[in-house]
């Protein structure tokens with residue numbers, strides 16, 4: 001039996017359009033927000049960060065604004081949350097910044113893309 005008989009072309013096209021819509025909706029910044037939040041929660045990021053409001057660390061919305069249109073932003077922030085580089089706190093002390101609790105590159109990239117989209 002030929003494939004076309006089992007799957008009429010129109011149905012195949014419809015499926016393809018629907019599927020590519022899921023894959024390519026938006027730009028590289030179309031992050032999976034739920035997954036990003038789950039990883040942030042699991043990594044205790046919200047202890048020092050909130051989306052809109054400054055806590056010990058800057059509000060992530062402000063981070064997104066600061067890095068808007070900066071092509072190196074993604075790489076910069078991936079380093080920031082994976083290397084334990086020094087973070088400067090408002091009272092002037094410095095300590096190693098928290099490291100995200102994942103070694104999965106895609107998950108980390110998703111979190112960074114989500115922060116940059118806020």
Ligand code: HEC
Nearest residue numbers: 043044045047048056057058063081087088089098099100
């Ligand atoms: C103990 C408090 C604390 C925790 C926990 C923490 N951060 Fe931060 N974060 C800070 C501080 C303070 C800064 C500001 C650092 C600076 O400007 O030197 C910062 C800065 C940032 C920035 C902006 C960096 C930049 O280049 O402007 C991002 C993004 C960020 N944190 C993400 C995260 C993520 C993701 C997590 C969870 C894995 C996390 N933070 C956990 C305190 C924290």
